[in-house]
Structure formats: C-alpha cells, structure tokens
Amino acid sequence: MGYKNTRECLEALEARGELVRIDKSVDANVEIGAIQRRVFRAGGPALLFNNVKGCRFPMAANIFGTRDRMRFLFRDTVDTVERLMKLKLSPMEAFKRPWAYLGAPRAAYHTLPRRVSDGPILRNRTTVSNLPQLVSWPMDGGGYVTLPQVYTEDPDNPGFAGSNMGMYRVQLSGNDYVQDKEVGLHYQIHRGIGHHHAKAIARGEPLKVNVFVGGPPAMTLAAVMPLPEGLAEIFFAGAMGGHRIPMVRHPGGLPMPAQADFCICGTVEGVEKSEGPFGDHLGYYSLAHDFPVLKVDAVYHRDDAVWPFTTVGRPPQEDTMFGEFIHELTSELVPSVFSGVHEVHAVDAAGVHPLLLAVGSERYVPYAGERQPQELLTNAMALLGNTQTSLSKYVFIAAREDMEEGQSCHDIPGFFHHMLTRADLTRDLHFITRTTIDTLDYSGISLNQGSKLVFAAAGSVKRALSTEVPSTLKLPRGYRDPQVFAPGILVLKGPKHRRKRDQQDPALERLAESFRSVKGIEGFPMIVLADDAGFTAGNWDNFLWVTFTRSDPATDMYGVGGFTHAKHWGADKAVVIDARLKTYHAPPLEPDPEVERAVDALGAKGGPLHGII
Template sequence: MGYTNLQECLKDLEARGELVRIDRQMDPDIEIGAVQRRVFRAGGPALLFTNVKGTRFPMAANIFGTRERLRYIFRDTLPTIEKLFRLKVDPFAAFKKPWQYLGAPRALWAAMPRTVSDGPVMAHQTTISELPHLRSWPMDGGAYVTLPQVYTESPARPGYGRSNLGMYRVQLTGNAFEPDREVGLHYQIHRGIGPHHAEALERHEPLKVNIFVGGPPAMTLAAIMPLPEGMPELMFAGALGGQRMRMVRQGRMLPILAEADFCISGTVYAGQQKPEGPFGDHLGYYSLAHDFPVLHVDRVTHRDGAVWPFTTVGRPPQEDTLFGDFIHELTAELVPTVFSGVHEVHAVDAAGVHPLLLAVGSERYVPYAEKRTPQELITCGLSLLGSTQTSLSKYVIIAAREDSPTPNAHDVPGFFRHMLERADFERDLHFVTRTTMDTLDYSGISLNQGSKVLWASTGPVRRRLATELTGNLPLPEGFGDPRVFAPGMLVIAGPRHDRGRDEHDPRMQALADALEHAEGLDGFPLIAVVDDSAFTAADWDNYLWVVFTRSDPATDMYGVRSFTHCKHWGTRGPLVIDARLKTYHAPALEPDPEVERRVDALGAPGGPLHGII
C-alpha cells in the first residue's frame, strides 16, 4: 500500500537509488532552492540535505521531480484511483465489467479519515524560529513554507465532510510579522479556504487553521488537487495513499494530521491583515507585497526524526509542472462531465498556467448549416470561464472537434496553426472586461482585476499562413527587428512601455495604423510586440511566457483596421498584442550569480552532485 509517512517514502527512494544525501552544510537562504531547481532541470534524484544552516532539521527536495518518480510513489493506488475517475465518467461501468473495479470499495474505505487521540506529530514542540527558513529568490520578503497543507473546517458545520486542504503560501519571517507569534497566510481568489473564512467572519468567530508540513506524500498531492465541490481533499488523500488518514483530535482543537512531520496551529482573527511578500512565483515574476490575513501561532509541533520537505517555484517548467501534468492525466476523462460539450483542456504551463487555456469543444448547434461558425463553442468557452479553476484563465482559445483535422490542445504549435488558419477576428473575439483574475497576474488593471478574452474559431481554412516576410514593414519609430516566429505569427520589438495602468498606448495604435499599408501581412494574422524579439522568437516556451503573462486582453489588444460595432470589438486585419513589460508589472525572477557559482561547484568532480548537474 501507500506510504504512511514521509520517512517511509524517503527510505524507499534511497534504496532505489532515487535519493542523494548532501551532508555538507547548505544555506536555506537562496542556496538550497537554487540546488533544487538545478537538479530538477537535470531530471535528477530527490535530495536530502542533512546539514542545514540555522536549523537542526533536515530538508528534502525534488521528491516529485520526475514523472517516473511521481508515478512510482503512488504506484500501489493509481490504478484504482484511475478506475474511480472512470466510474465517475460512466457509473454503469462497474456493472458492465465489475472485475475491473474490485479495488473500489477498499479505496472508498481508505478515504474515510480516522480520528485518534495522539500521534507522532505531537511528540515535540518547537518554534517558528527553529524551523528551516527557506528563501528561494533574492527579492523574497522572508522565509516561506512552499509545500504546506493548510487545513480548515467549516465553522458552521465542522467535520471532515466540509473540510478544506489547500496549498496556500505561508510566510514564516520578514515584513512586520512578530517573530514566533505571527505568520502570513496568502490565499488567492477562488480557493476553498475562502468560504470557511467568510463563515467565520459572518459568525464573528476566529478561524482555526492547521498547517501540516510533510507526512504522507498523498496529502501533498491532495492539497493541490482541483476536486469537485463537496469532495474533501482529505478523503482523496486517503484513497490516493491507500490508507485512512489518522487525524489527532484533542478536545475542541482542530484535527491534526497524526503522521505529519510538522504542524503549525494558529488562529486568524477578523480584521487583521499585514503585508505578505514579495515572493518569486510560478508565473516567473515576483508577486509583490499586499495585505493578507495574519495567522497567530498557537503551537508548533513535530515528530521524532522530522524532515522539512520543500520545493521552489519560478518560471515554468518547475517541479509543480509535473504536479499539473499528473493531475491532468488523472482527470482528463472527467472534463466532459464537468463542462458539457468540452472534450479537452490544456492550461499551458509554459504560459504560467492560468494566463492561457487551450480547449477543444463541440460545434453542433446547427449541424445542417452549409458553413460552421462559432456558436456552441462560445457556450463551451463561457462554461470554462464560469466555474472551477478554469475560471481564472485569461486567454481561452477554443477549437471545434468537428474540424478536420481534429485539433489537439496539447500540441501547442499545431493548435495555434489550426486556429490561425480559421480565425475571423471580425467575429471570433469575445471580451469580459473588469472582472476577477488570478492574484499573481500583474497585467490587469488592479490586484485580482483585469480582463479575459474568449477566442473561438471553427469552419474551413480561411487563409494560408505565411512563413517568411516578403517585403519591408512600414514600422513607426521605436519599432523594429521583425521576426517570423511560427506560421502566421510575427514578433516585433517595440519601444519601452511608458504608460500607466489601465491605459492604451497611442504608439501601439500608430503601429496598427502603419501596418494597414503593409504588403504581405495577409498570412500573418497574429502579431506580438515585445521588448526583445530575438528572445521571444527563440522557442515556444519563451513566446508563450512573454506574450501571455505580459498582456491584458482588453488593454493590450489592438488591430489593423479595428472597429467597434454595437459594443463588439473586432479587427479586419491582423490582431496585435502588446506583450512588452509594463511600467506596473512585477519584476521577472533572476538568479543570484554568486549562488549559481556555488551550485556549479557541487557538480564538479568530488562534489555530491557530480554527474547529476
């Protein structure tokens, strides 16, 4: 069966040669995070740092750092979990082929948490100061927990059935937090802890919060799993871990994961917020300091032999990329049951996940029409923008399954080619302005607010995409270095952005006006204006990251011969996206050169990572 605790997992990985111990002293301030990222990029093993500066606790990293290792960790239960998800798709499958679902009752039994009076995590008490203080990037505002499992229950109806387990950012030190007494609790919009906090405020009660670190690996994955409303992550963790999660309940306290390595227990009081951040985040930029709830620390406990697991995030791909891929594999068959008419979704990791969602839907509303046009696709796209984590998407680009060849949302170059061949930008763009957006995305008009666009195209091929420029472009002053990135996709370097937030740039409109007189642009329906066209056009990862993390659809889309008719915006010529870094954007993540040189030394002959990095 699955691992009862983190120690069992690490011991097994070491026996398989999948874990390397690093016994020389390492600094959790920047250095250890840089090592983890380097080993991840190399496809290397899990890491156990046994001599961590400033703390007596060892730290473990890159546990989930390869697809093969991730699947190995959950090898005993994955077949049954996959069958349970298929059962959700077709509830009659168990009756048609019952022998394939023999493990389902055991998995459902394992999903039920077990209340106990004591557990290993209660063995010792410590303080926030004595914990490992991981700081991943030079401008981070303090030390953070990067693999936390934040547990809350409904204040109105407490119990496991209405619990929430989420991976929300926890700042241990820095800013104005009182040492050992306060930590920052950063949770973004559309997170399960939000309703619990709202209930507590309505009832004029404080919110009890437990933060587990370590424990069964299944708990880590469950904390990031986008489960349907009403399915507690704690129960999914039991099914994935192959055994009931033991929860310590003493008196009226909030339950604590018995096999966790650490637990930070605390209380959130009404009206108490403090600045949290900056923090180098998974979009590849710093999220800046903003006011978030303060958790008053009541107690910190840990088990014998406790190990502090961590990851670091940054511009994708990182270790959390594999979490996303793994979750997609598990839930791909559920997509049509959650979104009617949608067959495939791909939240593009290289673009920071939420900024770009590619999807394949149906176009069946008028099957007898001589020519297919986007109709059901728009309904599908609005459904994606209306619920679950897909509602945080900024660009939703949706194709029709009925088109030939059938589009594949996970073949990004092929998908863009398919869409651009069929795009009618007089018709296919649908904007939602001044709406909620991902907290970490700084391209909008304020924190948590910006715009979204649904691009839905279908029907026969409308144009042949160009692969080279046939003439000179009439570019205004400040614009230059045009490059063909992919068929139909052009990248142009623009002047440094100098406008304020929530403003159009008249120089971009001047560019669109100038391109109206250009020859040979018919084959380039999509133009991106960037700071560095050579960097952006170097590969798909660069293009996706630059274009979709640095633009807000309503603010930063322009068009050659654009128009507004009855509040519908479109363009008769190429679509132009302003993807330059804006004056109000958060800075991009840059490594510390001196730290990187120290990491290089670990990979030199005689170093603990020789032959790995």
C-alpha cells in the first residue's frame, strides 16, 4: 500500500500513461519552471527531465498536477484517512457502523514511524552546489528547493511526537550564502518550526534541521497539511502513505526518511542573511529580507535520486491541487475545530490567505425580530485566532440561517451577491489594525504587519444590487472606464498610486465623497479602483486576485458616506477599495518571452510536448 519512494511513484504514473520523459537538454534556470507551469495549465502529465544542464540528477515535476492524479497517488489510503477524520468528528460512528472503520486500526498503526539502522538515503554524499538549482522566475535570487520537507524536533522533548515538518522555502545559492556551507531558511509567521526555534534560542543551543526532498509522496503532502499544533506531520504521512515511514538517523543529527531522495542536514545558529527575491504563490515576488541561515553539515542522496519540484505563481498552480485535496480530507472537520462555523473557503484565486469566505451560525438571539451579526463575529474571531485561517486578511462571513438550500461559500458569485445584499455597511465592517499578516503579503504597513477586516452579513435583504452604471456618474479627472463587474460591484480605472507606505490617499477620500451625490450609487456597495479596469473586470479570477492581493483593509478602504463613531468605522452607501499597485508593493510575476518561445518549441510537432501544450 502506498508508494515507498519517488521512483515507485513515477513508474506507476508512467504505466498509467501520466508521465512524459523529456530527454532534450533543459535549463533549471527559468526554462524548466516555465515548462512545468505550461503543462500544469494544460492539465498535462507528470514530467521527468533526464537531461538537466549542468546537473547529473534528473528532475521531476507536475507529479501532483491534477485532482485525479492526487486521488490516484493516495487511492489505497484516502478513504481510510477520511474515515479517521470523521472518527475525530464523531467517535461514536465506529460503534454505530463498525464495518465502515475496519481499516482504521491498521491506519493508526501506520502512523508510527519505524526506526531502521540503514537505508538508501545514506548511500551517497554530495554538496549543495551539485544539487539542482531551480530558478523559477527571472528575478529569483538563486536556486531554490520548492518541495522541501523541513524537519525539526522540540528541543525540550526530542522525538517523533514533538516533531514538526513543514514546507518552508530553502534557498540553495545566490545572495551572500557561503557556497556549500550555508543555505537560506525562509519560514513565515505562524509556522511550527518557529516554536522549536524559540525553544532552541531559550536554551542557548543551535536548532538541528533536516531538509528532505523526495521519498514517499505522502511525506510531501504531510509537509503542507495544516495539522493542529502538537500533532506531528510524520504521523499523518504514515497514515496517508499506508505504511510506517522508515527513519534512519544521521550520526549526531536528526532522523531522515530511509527512502528519501535527498537530505540536507544542518543547524540554525543565530545567523540571518538576506533571502530572496522569490516568485511566490500570490503572483508577485516576495522581496529580499533577512531570514535564518542553515549551516550545512552534510548532504545525502540515494543511488537513483530524482529531484521533485514545482513552481508557484499567480493561482491556480500545482499547489492549488494540494489545497483542494486537503479541503476534501478536512471539510467535515471544520465544525469540530471552529464551533459554529459550517464551511470555510480560503480562496485560491486570491492567493489563499488574502480572502477567506465562511458560513456560520447566528443563534445568539433567536427570538429577535431581525437577525444581526453576533455569533458570526465570535466565529470570525475564532477563525482569525486558530490554525492557518488566522493568516486571513479579509473574512467574509454569512449566517447559515439566511442562506438558501444548497447555497455555499464555494459558489463565489452567489456568495458575494448574498453578502452585498444583506450587509449593513454602517454596522458590519470590523477592522483589526496593525496586526500580524501573511509574510508574503506586501499590501500592509510593513513586513508581517497590516490589518484585517471581518465583513459580516446576517438578516434580511438591505438593498437591491444594480447592474448598470448610474447615468449621473461623473468621475473626477484621472478616473475613467467604469465597468459593472457583477451585480453590486463597480470597477473603475484610477491614476497611478503615488503615496508612501502606511498612508491613506486624500484623492480617494475626495473620490468617495464625490459619489455621495450620485443617484443610485447605493446599488453598488462595493467599488474597486484598479490600474486596469478591463483586466480586473474580465473574470472572477482577475477580480479576486487584484482586489484582495493589492489592498490592505484599513489603509485602502474608503467610504461613500464614510464615518467614524466611537472608534467604529462604517459607510452610509458604499465602500471603495483601492486595489491599485502601490509604490511599495512587490512587482507582479512576468514570464520571460524568450523562455516562453523555447517552451513553444517543445510543444511544436516533433517536440516531446506536442499535443500536450
């Protein structure tokens, strides 16, 4: 059951007709990443690059590139793991229907890693500079590991039970790293490794770190799984992989998977250096900032090692498949983790963390003549205080009691329509200012710092949404091209942003004020200002990406009839969101035209990707 290593996985995909070998020489510097993204967009197969320029190791990509392929890779275990998840939700289910849970004890047994004295990973040693140096985008600061499994153990309680394994960015080359002796370790806020690092600092000790690449596919999935604090990812990997993960110890260091393809062993010892830039999953470059340095002690690899990789960029990308698969596994657990919350949707098109849609209960005052957000606010604060949902920037939450049968926050157009018809803009906007936000989000007032907004809606319909630009709308100079994107949502083009970070724009205050006299503007409770109105209003993916990745709620929201009362902010008629690129934003990712032409050639007649891209 389950695949023990990367080669087994690739052979199974090839036998199924879902892997293409590329023997033509390709460059890990930008070209190979462009190929992977193009094949992913086409819904194409996994790729095995056997001839990487300047590198003796083959590279594999798009292994997890379709939903069907994800289900295939974990076909032997996914149903059992889903049943285990349901057991957590309702332990009595095993007694009511024991036949449905016959595999559960075996799956629980598989969670326990197995200590071994030897394994393929120990066969060879190499150096960091000999590893594949993947540069995904033209402005990236160097070569990166993009599917790492970064493993640490609790310094106070070492062992598997207190371990953490996450997918944190690892920079292998570039910047000021000492070749073969140092790599960059970029971990963002609210990550499990941070707790271990803090304890190591408190003890005055270096933090031991192992970076695994490849091995059982379940290990890669486990590294991105948002598990509760205290539940070790390596236990989940065993359940998902259908076997006890064999672990072998590096002399004097941490254990490593015996079947991994590569392992970088080292320590973090209180040194930080500039890491980045890196083309990230929000669709922009995350810029260079100081992050911990991993001092490299050893690099191991197996005889037939393959380097699995992915690239990220503006969604959807291959990491979208991880998110969808994880949602399948965990969606029924949401009410048990967040009491009163029935459904959540971290919107991939908006970069995941910038926008969270949710449905909750509103039962605090069931006898009231008119429902208003009360329990919903408790629900929203719980979402912002726990797990990965705490990194959300905008939380739109609606009362389940007001929703029609079958209505869901995964129906984005329908959910926005529901929210905009029912929200009271004078009451239902709740800001948290100068708080922590996602490290990769540059819309805030500094690195890791910005604001959050809870946008709640409950009760009866408050307004009808308009579908035509008001005939009396006259835009001030510099603003043009008003477009109705969806009922109640108006998009317009504005002049280039010229303000400094952590400043509101007086021109936007004047723009919002000018709308007060426009008859019918209340039919557009959401007005979005963009650099390109046509692009932003082109489709939902564009609208969500531009609006929620390029705005900070507190800095970039203005009110048509805006007011502040007792430190509460609201708007009488509409909100205006400044979703222009700001002077301090990271640049969007742009492909290299020359590289794209080279990828086109691979898809031409006679090329290895003909008929695929």
